Amino acid sequence: MMSMNLIITVDRNDERSLQTQLYEALREQILKGSLPAGKRLPSTRSMSEQLGIARNTVMLAYERLAAEDYITSRAKAGIFVNHKLPDATVLLRNGHGAAQPLRKRLRLGKNPTFTGRSPQLWHEKRTRPQFDFFVGRPHPAGFPTTFWQRAVTRHLTYARGTQTEYGDPQGLAALREAIAAHLAETRGISPGADQIMITSGIQGALNLLARIFLAGASKASVAVENPCYQGAAYLFGSYGASICPIDVDEQGIIVSQLEGFMGNLVYVTPSHQFPTGCTLSLDRRLHLLDWAYQTGSYIIEDDYDSDFRYDGPPLTALAGLDRNGHVIYLGTFSKSIGAGLRIGYAVLPRHLIDPARIVKTLTDNGAPWLEQAVIADFLKEGAFLRHLRRIRRSYMGARDAVVEAVAKHFPGGELLGQECGMHMMWTLPPNLPSANEMHRLARNCGVGLYPFAGAAVHEYGTPGRFRERSLVLGYTGLGQEDIREAFGRVADILALS
Amino acid sequence: MMSMNLIITVDRNDERSLQTQLYEALREQILKGSLPAGKRLPSTRSMSEQLGIARNTVMLAYERLAAEDYITSRAKAGIFVNHKLPDATVLLRNGHGAAQPLRKRLRLGKNPTFTGRSPQLWHEKRTRPQFDFFVGRPHPAGFPTTFWQRAVTRHLTYARGTQTEYGDPQGLAALREAIAAHLAETRGISPGADQIMITSGIQGALNLLARIFLAGASKASVAVENPCYQGAAYLFGSYGASICPIDVDEQGIIVSQLEGFMGNLVYVTPSHQFPTGCTLSLDRRLHLLDWAYQTGSYIIEDDYDSDFRYDGPPLTALAGLDRNGHVIYLGTFSKSIGAGLRIGYAVLPRHLIDPARIVKTLTDNGAPWLEQAVIADFLKEGAFLRHLRRIRRSYMGARDAVVEAVAKHFPGGELLGQECGMHMMWTLPPNLPSANEMHRLARNCGVGLYPFAGAAVHEYGTPGRFRERSLVLGYTGLGQEDIREAFGRVADILALS
Numbered sequence: 001m002m003s004m005n006l007i008i009t010v011d012r013n014d015e016r017s018l019q020t021q022l023y024e025a026l027r028e029q030i031l032k033g034s035l036p037a038g039k040r041l042p043s044t045r046s047m048s049e050q051l052g053i054a055r056n057t058v059m060l061a062y063e064r065l066a067a068e069d070y071i072t073s074r075a076k077a078g079i080f081v082n083h084k085l086p087d088a089t090v091l092l093r094n095g096h097g098a099a100q101p102l103r104k105r106l107r108l109g110k111n112p113t114f115t116g117r118s119p120q121l122w123h124e125k126r127t128r129p130q131f132d133f134f135v136g137r138p139h140p141a142g143f144p145t146t147f148w149q150r151a152v153t154r155h156l157t158y159a160r161g162t163q164t165e166y167g168d169p170q171g172l173a174a175l176r177e178a179i180a181a182h183l184a185e186t187r188g189i190s191p192g193a194d195q196i197m198i199t200s201g202i203q204g205a206l207n208l209l210a211r212i213f214l215a216g217a218s219k220a221s222v223a224v225e226n227p228c229y230q231g232a233a234y235l236f237g238s239y240g241a242s243i244c245p246i247d248v249d250e251q252g253i254i255v256s257q258l259e260g261f262m263g264n265l266v267y268v269t270p271s272h273q274f275p276t277g278c279t280l281s282l283d284r285r286l287h288l289l290d291w292a293y294q295t296g297s298y299i300i301e302d303d304y305d306s307d308f309r310y311d312g313p314p315l316t317a318l319a320g321l322d323r324n325g326h327v328i329y330l331g332t333f334s335k336s337i338g339a340g341l342r343i344g345y346a347v348l349p350r351h352l353i354d355p356a357r358i359v360k361t362l363t364d365n366g367a368p369w370l371e372q373a374v375i376a377d378f379l380k381e382g383a384f385l386r387h388l389r390r391i392r393r394s395y396m397g398a399r400d401a402v403v404e405a406v407a408k409h410f411p412g413g414e415l416l417g418q419e420c421g422m423h424m425m426w427t428l429p430p431n432l433p434s435a436n437e438m439h440r441l442a443r444n445c446g447v448g449l450y451p452f453a454g455a456a457v458h459e460y461g462t463p464g465r466f467r468e469r470s471l472v473l474g475y476t477g478l479g480q481e482d483i484r485e486a487f488g489r490v491a492d493i494l495a496l497s
Numbered sequence: 498m499m500s501m502n503l504i505i506t507v508d509r510n511d512e513r514s515l516q517t518q519l520y521e522a523l524r525e526q527i528l529k530g531s532l533p534a535g536k537r538l539p540s541t542r543s544m545s546e547q548l549g550i551a552r553n554t555v556m557l558a559y560e561r562l563a564a565e566d567y568i569t570s571r572a573k574a575g576i577f578v579n580h581k582l583p584d585a586t587v588l589l590r591n592g593h594g595a596a597q598p599l600r601k602r603l604r605l606g607k608n609p610t611f612t613g614r615s616p617q618l619w620h621e622k623r624t625r626p627q628f629d630f631f632v633g634r635p636h637p638a639g640f641p642t643t644f645w646q647r648a649v650t651r652h653l654t655y656a657r658g659t660q661t662e663y664g665d666p667q668g669l670a671a672l673r674e675a676i677a678a679h680l681a682e683t684r685g686i687s688p689g690a691d692q693i694m695i696t697s698g699i700q701g702a703l704n705l706l707a708r709i710f711l712a713g714a715s716k717a718s719v720a721v722e723n724p725c726y727q728g729a730a731y732l733f734g735s736y737g738a739s740i741c742p743i744d745v746d747e748q749g750i751i752v753s754q755l756e757g758f759m760g761n762l763v764y765v766t767p768s769h770q771f772p773t774g775c776t777l778s779l780d781r782r783l784h785l786l787d788w789a790y791q792t793g794s795y796i797i798e799d800d801y802d803s804d805f806r807y808d809g810p811p812l813t814a815l816a817g818l819d820r821n822g823h824v825i826y827l828g829t830f831s832k833s834i835g836a837g838l839r840i841g842y843a844v845l846p847r848h849l850i851d852p853a854r855i856v857k858t859l860t861d862n863g864a865p866w867l868e869q870a871v872i873a874d875f876l877k878e879g880a881f882l883r884h885l886r887r888i889r890r891s892y893m894g895a896r897d898a899v900v901e902a903v904a905k906h907f908p909g910g911e912l913l914g915q916e917c918g919m920h921m922m923w924t925l926p927p928n929l930p931s932a933n934e935m936h937r938l939a940r941n942c943g944v945g946l947y948p949f950a951g952a953a954v955h956e957y958g959t960p961g962r963f964r965e966r967s968l969v970l971g972y973t974g975l976g977q978e979d980i981r982e983a984f985g986r987v988a989d990i991l992a993l994s
Binding site: 020024031060063064067068069070082084085086114115116117118119121122137138139140142143145148149152153156157161162163164165166167168169184188199200201203204207211212213215216231234235238239240281282283286287290312313314315316334337338339340341342343355357358359361362363364365366367368369370371477 | 560565615616619640642653713735736779784813835838840866
């Protein structure tokens, strides 16, 4: 017998199934109390007839209500709203909660506690300009699609089971071995595969180190280059560390400024300083290592884009000079293959491996197996070195096109960091407007030129010699013709304005 | 003219190239001071003759030394060790550092500051027993290999460029939309795609939440079920939070024990409590939601394995009952497809999305694109639901085989959590030895039976009713025949012992 309070409607045009609609409507009535504890529900036959829906649909909705403890079926007596439901206050509060001004009641003042900023390497509004000099973007056509397709197909065929199991949180052994061999060959470091930790790019490696060194420390501080990569500065800051900015000049970080610094962690980009593109001089490398040795400190060497060295032989990494286990080397495949892989690595002194493994396990339980397996193949079979040679040639052409276009249209400025990597820093000549204004003007003609903040660069303190007059030119995502066209357009706009 | 101090040898059997050997030998001599600043190096011709190697090899080694500032070539005068090198103290310290007892000098007492533990879902010594009841392992044969191969090939062919670019740290929009639709269909939650954050499995989601709620809080505390999943307990503890264990019985977490708890974050597994397998009763669900509402607290609902419900209709998630944005729902593809993917997700109240995006960007900059793209397809095309139906049937058979084998060989105990998921908790009958002893005996006949600690379960305080007498039986990695064979072997061993 249908209760007076029980108004149930179902709608065939609703995107929910009839069963779900009936289940939800009855649940709502029970929670609101209009179907109180002990009340008998209509039989499945009666409900089915009244609503004009299949009896089986009603039965399934009832079964779900019973499984979730809302109703009980008593043999021969019928189906009843459960007596064990909580008291009416609870039911009403939950039933009507949405209508209350609840945000006030959420004591958000005391939680969550996180505050911080992050760099924007990705933008929701993907209105990238036609000619985009955003930093660190490999050329899409350079991705080794055919190799990837074959390797994935092969791995999925023969290595069934590895996708379903948990893997080593430190990373696939085959990949760590391949990276160790690659570093010995190209960067003058000879780590054991057991010293390598696979991470989610450089950012994942930085987060791992921040958790090991900074989380839990009551008064941590980190020295960073000034200017430096936003993702590092913001990360260290988000763990509550105080940041000690150390200035950078044409020889890289000014090591003598570390005197008096009270922390014992310094973050540097020795091969190709971000954003200036300078290389840390040998003199300063040795002094930096000595400082670390004397003070018991650690150096984080972010070697994000040294895969591409255009003029002269490759430089040994800072970690290759380190005799005392004071350097933590970070590398990534984001620049050499693609950031969409989210695979990088850290080379750690052996006594840091245990804490690193624990942090990594707690943080994300390791990297996806398939990415790791394919990259391992790519390295082992020599395909990676061939790939690097191929794109190095293409990037060198782009680099030359930028240098020529800047010289042709805008003489008198300065281009730093041409020797390697994927970007240069362009300090504008006096006759051009400020970096921000250049950004705005270029954007109007479809060209993306980025001042520091827009290029994921953070600078501390008063604007120095760099910020207001410098642009960071990431050129590897563009072809030579595009580069010429882009600078031509900007020159035209400036001539008109 | 060769200096007396300069003893250089190269070895064709060395795995380093001749050029690298020469470069490193000269660098070593310079750093040790046996080739002091200002010293002239032999000409490339003389060096090549003396060592019996190609002149070009010598030239390349010299070029690299010059590029790294060790030597300078002065026109017509020759090649000299650089005068700009740091003083001898620095050189010597770095040159001979490796021989000193350095670990003492590293002031590791003050850094790194991290201490903690992690669960072991992976073991380096992969001597898994023949019949392994380790928890949460999908059957390897269930992996949709063919679908994956086709989808990867298609994505790599048509979506070139997405691998080379940074993606949205929150996750691929297509995947978030597919998950939102899936949750509405199967779990009674209707989130917007903007509320979903793609994570590295449940562990990645827990770490994200821990950073938002716990890092930076001076006195954070979290309530957890007792017993509970190690990966959650250890993680919260690693952020310095105090843990408030709340007991579990056959109806799940005993909500009344939350009275007096001073924190405002509780971690629960309502669908299939880990490890007991119990389902949180409706009464307690409503009380838990009411507690969260009254105290302005958040509930983390870990719905790790509810994709497999064998008896009766699927249960609505706790988040499906929440009207007030107090529940954060966590799901994963680790159990339903494979842990090797490292893809899970969190459904967040909208006011938590901004901090979550920042933390995610700083932590790892998002998940790999290819995994996300393929899983999105798998969900969208209905293949995931077909996959779930298929493996649910197979897992149900395995579940039945366990229930039957236990009843046949070891009557008198208790099997909890049969209704859904991928494991049961077996409380041993009085005539069997302790859980640890059962583990040891079973291992001797090739069967992996896991007591709490071995099954990634953490229990607080004094051993309760569960720990010493309970095993966690993960059965989904085994076939029915294997299960029968395994229990038969254990029965035989116990009969003999």
